[in-house]
Amino acid sequence: MELSFQTVLSQVMLGLNNGVFYAILSLGLAVIFGLLNIVNFVHGALYMLGAYVALLGYTMLGPLLGKPDFHLNYWVALIVAPLVVGLLGIGVERTMLRRLRKFDHLYGLLLTFGLALIIQGVFTNYFNVSGDAYDGKPESLEGAVNLGFMLFPKYRLWVIGISLLVCFATWFVIERTKLGSYLRAGTENPELVKAFGVNVPLMITLTYGYGAALAAFAGVLAAPIYSVSPVMGSEMIITVFAVVVIGGMGSIMGSIITGLLLGMVEGFTKVVYAPASSTVIFLIMVVVLLVKPTGLFGKES
Amino acid sequence: MNKSIWAALLLLGVLAPYVVYPVFMMKLLCFALFAMAFNLLLGYTGLLSFGHAAFFGGASYITGHLVKNSGLTPELGILGGTLFAALLGYLVGSLAIRRQGIYFAMVTLALAQIVYFLALKLPFTGGEDGLQGIPRGLLFGLIDLNRVYLVGGRPLGLNLYYFVFAVFCLGFWVVHRTIHSPFGQVLKAIRENEPRAISLGYKVDRFKLMAFVISSAIAGLAGATKSLVFQLASLTDVSWHTSGEVVLMTLLGGVGTVLGPLVGAFTVVSLQSELSSVGSWITVIIGGIFVVCVLLFRRGFVGELARLLKRTL
Numbered sequence: 001m002e003l004s005f006q007t008v009l010s011q012v013m014l015g016l017n018n019g020v021f022y023a024i025l026s027l028g029l030a031v032i033f034g035l036l037n038i039v040n041f042v043h044g045a046l047y048m049l050g051a052y053v054a055l056l057g058y059t060m061l062g063p064l065l066g067k068p069d070f071h072l073n074y075w076v077a078l079i080v081a082p083l084v085v086g087l088l089g090i091g092v093e094r095t096m097l098r099r100l101r102k103f104d105h106l107y108g109l110l111l112t113f114g115l116a117l118i119i120q121g122v123f124t125n126y127f128n129v130s131g132d133a134y135d136g137k138p139e140s141l142e143g144a145v146n147l148g149f150m151l152f153p154k155y156r157l158w159v160i161g162i163s164l165l166v167c168f169a170t171w172f173v174i175e176r177t178k179l180g181s182y183l184r185a186g187t188e189n190p191e192l193v194k195a196f197g198v199n200v201p202l203m204i205t206l207t208y209g210y211g212a213a214l215a216a217f218a219g220v221l222a223a224p225i226y227s228v229s230p231v232m233g234s235e236m237i238i239t240v241f242a243v244v245v246i247g248g249m250g251s252i253m254g255s256i257i258t259g260l261l262l263g264m265v266e267g268f269t270k271v272v273y274a275p276a277s278s279t280v281i282f283l284i285m286v287v288v289l290l291v292k293p294t295g296l297f298g299k300e301s
Numbered sequence: 302m303n304k305s306i307w308a309a310l311l312l313l314g315v316l317a318p319y320v321v322y323p324v325f326m327m328k329l330l331c332f333a334l335f336a337m338a339f340n341l342l343l344g345y346t347g348l349l350s351f352g353h354a355a356f357f358g359g360a361s362y363i364t365g366h367l368v369k370n371s372g373l374t375p376e377l378g379i380l381g382g383t384l385f386a387a388l389l390g391y392l393v394g395s396l397a398i399r400r401q402g403i404y405f406a407m408v409t410l411a412l413a414q415i416v417y418f419l420a421l422k423l424p425f426t427g428g429e430d431g432l433q434g435i436p437r438g439l440l441f442g443l444i445d446l447n448r449v450y451l452v453g454g455r456p457l458g459l460n461l462y463y464f465v466f467a468v469f470c471l472g473f474w475v476v477h478r479t480i481h482s483p484f485g486q487v488l489k490a491i492r493e494n495e496p497r498a499i500s501l502g503y504k505v506d507r508f509k510l511m512a513f514v515i516s517s518a519i520a521g522l523a524g525a526t527k528s529l530v531f532q533l534a535s536l537t538d539v540s541w542h543t544s545g546e547v548v549l550m551t552l553l554g555g556v557g558t559v560l561g562p563l564v565g566a567f568t569v570v571s572l573q574s575e576l577s578s579v580g581s582w583i584t585v586i587i588g589g590i591f592v593v594c595v596l597l598f599r600r601g602f603v604g605e606l607a608r609l610l611k612r613t614l
Contacts, residue, residue: 033403039403039406039407096592096596099596100595100596103599105402105403106349106402106403106406107595107599109349109403110548110552110591110595111591111592111595111596113545113548113588113591114587114588114589114590114591114594114595115588115592116588117545117584117585117587117588117591118584118585118588118589118592119588120584120588121581121582121583121584121585121586121587121588122585124581125580125581125585238410238411238414238541241407241410241411242411242414244407245400245404245407245408245411275422278418279414279415282411282412282414282415283415285408285411285412286412289396289399289400289408290396290399293399293400
C-alpha cells in the first residue's frame with residue numbers, strides 16, 4: 001500500500017484528537033491516585049455522565065421545564081456538567097471513599113467499580129446502547145479549517161486546543177504554585193502536612209471533585225464527536241488504564257504526554273494496519289511491561 | 302474444617318438435582334469453581350486479577366471449537382480448554398507480576414481486553430453471536446451427556462449433572478490441596494508480607510506465577526465445563542463484566558475462606574435467576590451489592606460468620 005505523507009499526517013491529527021481525551025482522563029486518574037491512592041474505576045462513568053448532562057440538557061431539560069424550545073447551550077454545558085459531576089464526586093468521596101482510607105487500596109478500586117456498574121446500569125436502562133447524537137454543537141465551531149496538508153474540522157481543533165490548555169493549566173497549578181506544593185506534600189506525607197495546619201481531608205475531597213469534573217469536561221467535549229452512549233465510559237476507561245500503566249501514575253506531565261502520544265500512535269496504526277488499531281495501545285503496554293516494568297515515567301519503587 | 306461438613310456438602314451435591322433445577326445447579330457449580338480459582342489468587346496470594354474472564358471465556362471458546370468443529374469428545378475438549386487457559390495464564394501472569402497492587406489489577410484488565418478483541422474478531426468465534434450449538438457428545442466416547450432420565454415424572458439430565466459435579470469436585474480438590482500444601486503456605490506468606498518472604502529466600506515471582514497459572518487453569522476448567530452445559534461460548538464470558546462478577550462472588554462470600562466463593566457464587570447466581578425479569582437493572586443491583594459489601598462487610602458472609610464463631614471456615 002502506498003502511504004502518502006498526507007494520509008498519515010491527517011490520521012495522526014485525528015489520533016491526537018483521541019489522545020487529548022486519554023490525556024485528560026489519565027491526568028485525572030493520576031491526580032486522584034496521587035492523593036487518595038485509589039484507582040478511580042468510576043472515571044469512565046463520570047466521563048459518560050458529563051456527555052449525558054450536555055445531551056439531556058439539550059434535549060430534555062426544556063420539555064421538563066415546560067419550555068420545549070429551550071436547549072441548554074453547549075458553552076453553558078461545558079461549565080455546568082463539570083460542576084454537577086464534580087459535586088457528585090465530592091459527595092462520593094465524603095460519604096464512601098473516606099471510610100475506606102484505613103483499608104487496603106484495592107477496596108477503593110472495588111468500590112468505584114461498583115459505582116461504575118450502578119451508573120452505567122441506570123443509563124443502559126433508559127438510553128440506547130448504540131448511542132444518541134448530540135446536536136448542540138455551536139455554529140461558530142461548524143466547518144473546517146485548512147491546515148495546509150488537510151481540511152481539519154474546526155470543532156476538533158477546538159477540542160485539541162482547549163484540552164491541551166486544561167491539561168497544562170492543571171500541570172502548572174500542581175507543579176508550580178503554592179497550592180500545588182501543598183498537594184504534592186500531601187501525597188508524600190499527609191500527617192506532616194496536617195501538622196502544619198493544612199486541612200488535608202478537605203484537600204482530598206476537592207482533589208477528587210476536581211478529578212471528577214475533569215472527566216465530565218472531557219465528556220462534554222466528546223459529545224459532539226462520538227455518539228453519546230451508556231457504554232462510552234467503560235470502553236474508554238479500559239484503554240485509559242493501559243495508558244496509565246504505560247506512563248505510570250507518578251508524574252502529571254508524564255500522563256499528559258503518554259496520552260497524547262498513544263492517541264497519535266493509534267491514529268498512525270489506522271493507516272498502516274487498521275485491524276490492529278483497537279489493540280495497539282494494549283500491545284504497547286505489553287512491550288513496556290517487558291522493557292521497563294515501572295512505566296515510561298514511573299519511579300522505581 | 303470438620304469432616305461432617307464435607308460429607309454434608311457432598312451429599313447435598315449428589316441429591317441437589319432431584320430438588321433444584323439441574324441447569325441452575327450446574328451454572329452454580331461452574332461459577333463456584335470459577336470463584337474458587339479466583340480466590341486462590343486474591344484470598345491466598347493477595348493478587349487482585351481483574352481479567353479472569355479471559356481464562357474462563359477463553360477456555361469456553363476453545364472447548365466449544367474443539368468439540369463442535371474438530372469433533373473431539375467432551376473430556377478432551379475440556380482438557381484442551383483448560384490447557385489453553387493455563388498457557389494464557391502463564392503469558393498474562395508473567396507480564397502482570399512485573400507490577401504490584403493496583404497496577405496488577407489494571408494490567409490484567411487490559412490484557413483480558415486483548416482476549417476480548419480476539420474473541421470478537423477471530424474467524425472461528427462467531428463474532429457477536431458467539432459459538433452456538435456446541436454439542437455435548439459422548440463422554441469418553443461412551444456416556445451420552447444428553448441422556449435424560451425420568452424421575453418422578455420429571456426429565457432430568459443426570460449424566461451431564463454428575464459429570465459437572467465430578468469436574469467441580471476435582472477442581473475443588475486441586476484448589477484445596479494447593480492451599481493446604483507447603484506451597485500454599487508460602488503463598489500466604491507472600492500475601493502477608495512480601496518483602497519478608499523475599500528476605501527468607503523465596504523466589505516470590507515464581508510462586509506468584511505458579512499460583513496464577515493454577516488459578517487460570519481452574520478458571521478455564523470452569524469455563525470449559527460451562528460451555529458444554531449451556532452449549533454456548535459468548536462474548537459475555539470474556540467481558541470485563543464477568544471478571545467483575547467473579548470478584549463480587551468472592552468478596553461477597555468471603556475473601557480467603559474455603560467456603561466463601563461457594564456461598565458468594567450461590568448468592569449471585571440465585572439473584573441473577575430470581576431477578577431475570579428486571580432486565581438490565583441487574584447491573585445496578587450487582588453494583589449496589591459491590592458498594593454495600595465494600596463499605597459494610599469486607600470479610601464477606603463466611604468471613605463474618607467465621608469471626609462470630611471464632612474459627613476458620
